[in-house]
Amino acid sequence: MKTWGGRFTEQIDSLFERFNNSLDTDQRLIFEDIEGSMAYASALERAGILSPEELKQIGKGLAEIKKRAEKDPGWLSGQRDEDVHSFVEARLHEMVGDVAFKLHAGRSRNDQVALDTRLFLKRAIIRVQVQIKGLNHSLLNLSKAHLDVFIPGYTHLRKAQPILFSHYLLAYFEMFQRDYDRFDDCFRRTDFMPLGSGALAGNGFPVDREVLREELGFAQLTRNSLDAVSDRDYLVEFVSAASLTLVHLSRLAEDFIIYSSAEFGLLELSDAVTTGSSLMPQKKNPDSLELIRGKAGRVFGHLMNLLTLLKALPMAYNKDLQEDKPILFDSLDTLLDCLQVAQTVVKTLKVNKTAAQQSVRKDFLNATDLADYLVRKGLPFRHAHELVGKIVLHCESKRIQLEDLSLAELKTYSELIEEDVYKALSLENSIESRSVVGGTASSRVMEALAEAEKRLAIVE
Known part of the structure; x- marks a missing residue:
C-alpha cells in the first residue's frame, strides 16, 4: 500500500x-x-x-x-x-x-518514524545495559575468586611490574562501567517525544502533545518541529557508545587471546568458547575472542557510515535517513552478541596460578622497587634509575634475578644498599607498597571490589 x-x-x-x-x-x-x-x-x-x-x-x-x-x-x-x-x-x-x-x-511518517526509532532505542539501551551489568558481575566474581593471584603487568606488551590479577580485572570493570554511564547519557537525550511535529512545521490539529508524552512514557517533549523530524544525534550517540564498548571488549579479547596462548600460559579458555582445526588435531582456537575483536570493526564502520549519512543534510527530513535503521539494528545486534559471548568467556575462564607465579618472578619486575628503595635511602630518582639499569644489565649477563645477587655484589653499586633490600625486592612488597587509592595493594583492591559491588547495586 x-x-x-x-x-x-x-x-x-x-x-x-x-x-x-x-x-x-x-x-x-x-x-x-x-x-x-x-x-x-x-x-x-x-x-x-x-x-x-x-x-x-x-x-x-x-x-x-x-x-x-x-x-x-x-x-x-x-x-x-x-x-x-x-x-x-x-x-x-x-x-x-x-x-x-x-x-x-496531522501525522507524517517523518514524526512517526522519529517516534518509533526513539521508542525502540530506549528499550535497546536498557537491553545493552543489562548485558554490561552481567559482564561486570562476572568480572567481579572472577576477581573475588583469585585475590591471591599475582600476574605480570605489561606496558608495550613487555613485563613491567607485578600486579594482582583482581586489579587487572577491575580495570575492565571501570571501562565497562563508563560504558554503562555513557548509555545512560544517550538514554536521556533519546527520551524526547517527537510525535505531533508533523512533516516539519507541526501538527495542524489541536492534539495535546503533553498528554501524548505521558502516555508514551517520555521524559520531555521535543521543542522544535524541524529538529524533531530531522534529528538523529541520539543514534550517533548510541553507535558511538556501542563503538567504545566494543573498543573495550576488543582489548579484553586481545588480552585473553595473548594470555591464554602457550607462550604466556596464564589463562585457559573453556571448550565452550573455543573451536578446533579441520586439519590440525591439537588446535584449540580462541574463535569467540577473535570474533569479538573482529566484530568491533564492523560497528566502527557503522559509526562512520552514520556520520557520513548525516553530513550536510539540508533541513529538515530527507529520505537518506531511511538508511539509519540498518545501522542501528546491526550495531545493536552485534554489541549484544559480543557482550553475551564475553560473559560466557569470563564465567568459564580458568586461571593458571602456578604459571602466573612463575612468570611474575622473572624478567626484573621488581626493578622499580629497587629504584624506590634507593630513593628512600636518599638517592635522587634519576640517579637511582640509572644505577638499577646497570644492575639489571649485569644480572642479564649472568642470567640471574635481582634478588639472587649477594649483598656484597649489590654494595659494589651503592653503599646505601643494606640487608633490608631483600624485603624491598620481594614480590609481596612490590604489590603491597602500591597502596595509594587505585593501586594494586591487596587492601586497595579489596576496597575497590567493595566499591564496585556498591556501584553495581545502585544501577540494578
Whole structure:
C-alpha cells in the first residue's frame, strides 16, 4: 500500500519501487509503530477528529495486528508495502475500513518514524545495559575468586611490574562501567517525544502533545518541529557508545587471546568458547575472542557510515535517513552478541596460578622497587634509575634475578644498599607498597571490589 499518489499520473518504476521500499528492514519497529498509532488515535479522539466509536474500532484493529505480529514473526517478510508504517495502515484498513485513513490526520511518517526509532532505542539501551551489568558481575566474581593471584603487568606488551590479577580485572570493570554511564547519557537525550511535529512545521490539529508524552512514557517533549523530524544525534550517540564498548571488549579479547596462548600460559579458555582445526588435531582456537575483536570493526564502520549519512543534510527530513535503521539494528545486534559471548568467556575462564607465579618472578619486575628503595635511602630518582639499569644489565649477563645477587655484589653499586633490600625486592612488597587509592595493594583492591559491588547495586 502507498500512502501517497494523488498528484502522480504514471506508475512507479518497479526497480525503483524495490529500491525505495524499506519494510524488510524497518519491520522491527512494528510494535513501536502500533504503540505510537494507538496513542495518536487517542489524541485525535480528544481533539474531536475521531469519534469514541472510531477510536474503539482503531484500537481493536491495532490490537489484532499486534497479536498477529507476535504470533507470526515472518508475517511482514515478503509483503509489498513501502514501509512498516504503510503496512500497519494497510492491515488496519483491511480490518476496519476507511476509518483507518483518519488516523493519519496531522501525522507524517517523518514524526512517526522519529517516534518509533526513539521508542525502540530506549528499550535497546536498557537491553545493552543489562548485558554490561552481567559482564561486570562476572568480572567481579572472577576477581573475588583469585585475590591471591599475582600476574605480570605489561606496558608495550613487555613485563613491567607485578600486579594482582583482581586489579587487572577491575580495570575492565571501570571501562565497562563508563560504558554503562555513557548509555545512560544517550538514554536521556533519546527520551524526547517527537510525535505531533508533523512533516516539519507541526501538527495542524489541536492534539495535546503533553498528554501524548505521558502516555508514551517520555521524559520531555521535543521543542522544535524541524529538529524533531530531522534529528538523529541520539543514534550517533548510541553507535558511538556501542563503538567504545566494543573498543573495550576488543582489548579484553586481545588480552585473553595473548594470555591464554602457550607462550604466556596464564589463562585457559573453556571448550565452550573455543573451536578446533579441520586439519590440525591439537588446535584449540580462541574463535569467540577473535570474533569479538573482529566484530568491533564492523560497528566502527557503522559509526562512520552514520556520520557520513548525516553530513550536510539540508533541513529538515530527507529520505537518506531511511538508511539509519540498518545501522542501528546491526550495531545493536552485534554489541549484544559480543557482550553475551564475553560473559560466557569470563564465567568459564580458568586461571593458571602456578604459571602466573612463575612468570611474575622473572624478567626484573621488581626493578622499580629497587629504584624506590634507593630513593628512600636518599638517592635522587634519576640517579637511582640509572644505577638499577646497570644492575639489571649485569644480572642479564649472568642470567640471574635481582634478588639472587649477594649483598656484597649489590654494595659494589651503592653503599646505601643494606640487608633490608631483600624485603624491598620481594614480590609481596612490590604489590603491597602500591597502596595509594587505585593501586594494586591487596587492601586497595579489596576496597575497590567493595566499591564496585556498591556501584553495581545502585544501577540494578
